[in-house]
Amino acid sequence: MAAPIAAYAGAHATGSEAEPLAVHKPQDVEQIQALIKRCRAAKTPITTFSSSGPGRRRGATSSRKSVFLDLSAMKRVFHIDAQDAVAVIEPGVTFAELDAALAPHGLRTFKPLAPRPGKSVIASYLEREPILNVKEQWDVLDPLGAAEVVFGTGETFHTGSAAAPGTMDEHWRAGMRYLTAMGPVGTDFMRVLQGAQGTLGVVTWAAVFCERRPTIEKSYFIGAEEIEPLIQICSELNYRRLGGAMFIMDRSEMALLMVDAANSYQDVADQLPAWVLFVSLAAAAEFPQDQISYEAADLAAIAAKQDLMPVTSLRGVAADDVRTRLETSSSHDHRAAAGRAYRELFFLTQIDRAPGFIARVKARVQSGASTPMRLGVYLQPRLQGRNCHLEFTLGYGAAAPRVAQMAALTATALAEECAKAGGLFSRPYAPWTKMAFENHQALVPFLRHTKQMFDPDGILNPGRLCF
Numbered sequence: 001m002a003a004p005i006a007a008y009a010g011a012h013a014t015g016s017e018a019e020p021l022a023v024h025k026p027q028d029v030e031q032i033q034a035l036i037k038r039c040r041a042a043k044t045p046i047t048t049f050s051s052s053g054p055g056r057r058r059g060a061t062s063s064r065k066s067v068f069l070d071l072s073a074m075k076r077v078f079h080i081d082a083q084d085a086v087a088v089i090e091p092g093v094t095f096a097e098l099d100a101a102l103a104p105h106g107l108r109t110f111k112p113l114a115p116r117p118g119k120s121v122i123a124s125y126l127e128r129e130p131i132l133n134v135k136e137q138w139d140v141l142d143p144l145g146a147a148e149v150v151f152g153t154g155e156t157f158h159t160g161s162a163a164a165p166g167t168m169d170e171h172w173r174a175g176m177r178y179l180t181a182m183g184p185v186g187t188d189f190m191r192v193l194q195g196a197q198g199t200l201g202v203v204t205w206a207a208v209f210c211e212r213r214p215t216i217e218k219s220y221f222i223g224a225e226e227i228e229p230l231i232q233i234c235s236e237l238n239y240r241r242l243g244g245a246m247f248i249m250d251r252s253e254m255a256l257l258m259v260d261a262a263n264s265y266q267d268v269a270d271q272l273p274a275w276v277l278f279v280s281l282a283a284a285a286e287f288p289q290d291q292i293s294y295e296a297a298d299l300a301a302i303a304a305k306q307d308l309m310p311v312t313s314l315r316g317v318a319a320d321d322v323r324t325r326l327e328t329s330s331s332h333d334h335r336a337a338a339g340r341a342y343r344e345l346f347f348l349t350q351i352d353r354a355p356g357f358i359a360r361v362k363a364r365v366q367s368g369a370s371t372p373m374r375l376g377v378y379l380q381p382r383l384q385g386r387n388c389h390l391e392f393t394l395g396y397g398a399a400a401p402r403v404a405q406m407a408a409l410t411a412t413a414l415a416e417e418c419a420k421a422g423g424l425f426s427r428p429y430a431p432w433t434k435m436a437f438e439n440h441q442a443l444v445p446f447l448r449h450t451k452q453m454f455d456p457d458g459i460l461n462p463g464r465l466c467f
């Protein structure tokens, strides 16, 4: 269970992390429980992570010396149910591994944008990384169902429908599929654990909802010189529950997704419209060709209201090929290609407020013209279009430490500006933590009280959030 320390040192780009005291790679819940109990008795902090390398870029870290709890070796897929489109998995299972297991059942994972190969499905969903498929996300918890968690007290607990008496196998034989995340009774433990950055408990398995593999899938680009018409199209598509994977990018961000061996980044970027909406139509088993035809006609009619037209390829790159890339974990970070590095900034807002934030960020980046940075914009509608994840990337040459420092400072200043303008930093990572909690001080006592209940000795991921 103990693992060598050397491979875990220095994962974090800022260099602000402490070396691990020890590394534990457990195989099961009993080992996790035993470790948490020992650490609690000794008041030793624990840093948990489930994803694995290469390059745990901006990885889960601690500035205090802690024991690393690496769950990446817990790779069991306990159950898959094709009828209810759900799987029960351990935290070390990655998107590629789960997709391989789901394929024979006619299912696939709901994915965020370009997860790295070692990214844990459970960690991604706990982090609330936005998924590409807007239509199927009904609630913020989706695609998470019930789960098993070991709290900082060392107690193991089952949430949602998994809290019923009996073992997992007994539940499964009785037809229970852990689809209900809320509970037991009226308490929604998962809603507290999700987004807590591992500070309240360690999730040891979870049910995850899966997407049914479409019989036919067709992807489109809609290009425009302004973002507003694309926002209108997105909103109408979501209102009418049309389209599966869907997002908007500016030309710089889209070019990074489209670039291939035959075309350089600059060649692609120079030829794209300023803004691109990517949308996929997916048809199920019954009359799939008919469904794609009438949905494509609806998409064209919605785009025509903005004097725009969906196309199946842009500048020689097929939208279907981009979708295929998005379905496959790539070993390289597409934003860091060709000697580039970047600093990101993201928050939640309403989609119609996005243009205001974009203008604000553009103005600040352009005002620092002496420090050349690539500004990229990625807008991901969430929750059937009820809000959106707005992400900016400030790209620069990896061999330019002065620009890297400038990008970090600019991103922090922009975060403060966007938070003041109403951007919701619902994933307040290290550079944004102080600002996020200062702006929502009324919440802090309640969060600290919650921490006290689930992790009374403050051993789980100390220093994150407001504790």
Ligand SMILES: Cc1cc2nc3c(=O)[nH]c(=O)nc-3n(C[C@H](O)[C@H](O)[C@H](O)COP(=O)(O)OP(=O)(O)OC[C@H]3O[C@@H](n4cnc5c(N)ncnc54)[C@H](O)[C@@H]3O)c2cc1C
Pocket (backbone or CB within 6 Å): 012, 014, 047, 048, 049, 050, 051, 052, 056, 057, 058, 059, 060, 061, 062, 071, 091, 119, 120, 122, 123, 124, 126, 127, 197, 198, 199, 201, 202, 203, 204, 344, 429, 430, 431, 461
């Ligand atoms: C600009 C920026 C700066 C950042 N700086 C920092 C930083 O200084 N320190 C830092 O820690 N993060 C930081 N982050 C966040 C970090 O990038 C994300 O948390 C990322 O997902 C970590 O990836 P990972 O592969 O190391 O961890 P993952 O294993 O993917 O874990 C992601 C998060 O979930 C928690 N987690 C993982 N598995 C479980 C589980 N089974 N049960 C409960 N919780 C679990 C982890 O503790 C972590 O908080 C930063 C992010 C950004 C955008």
